[in-house]
Amino acid sequence: MEALFSILIGVFFASAVYLMLSKYSVRILLGIAVLGNAVNLLLFTAGRLTREVPPIIPVGVDVLPDTTANPLPQALILTAIVISFSFFAFLLVLTYRGYQELGTDNTDEMRLAEPKDEPLPPLGY
Structure with a gap:
């Protein structure tokens, strides 16, 4: 199963x-x-794909550390999902605003569409 996920x-x-x-x-x-999805899948695969008991173990039960699930990859994936979503939302708004101002999403045409006749703002110092 790990080979399929690696591919x-x-x-x-x-x-x-x-x-x-x-x-x-x-x-x-x-x-x-x-x-972002590739990184999440990589973290998921690195955290082992076997079914194991939850990391919360009741008092008095002897369980070896190798037979419990590792909560660290799960926490890393949740953090990566939040960060990648916020980064994607910021870039989506930035791209939309650039399209509104310049009328294109081609980065080569964006360089040509810069306004040249407007004066530069004065320096603040």
Whole structure:
């Protein structure tokens, strides 16, 4: 089962890098979302895929540490989900605002669409 997940993680990372190297900002956003899912799956796979008892053990029960689930990968995945969602939401708003101002999501055209006739703001010092 770990081999299947390892191949899937490799495909996720490869497709994320391919999408992030695009010149269209929407594809870059999708690449970042796929990269976040690849990292979550990597953490999930690193935390072992076997079914084990929960990490909460009642008092008086002798359980070996190797037979309980490791809560650390679960906590890391939950943290990574929150961080990747907030990062994706910020980049989505940034991309939408750039599209509103410049009228394109092509990063090459965004460089050409910069206003050149507006004066620069005065320096504050």
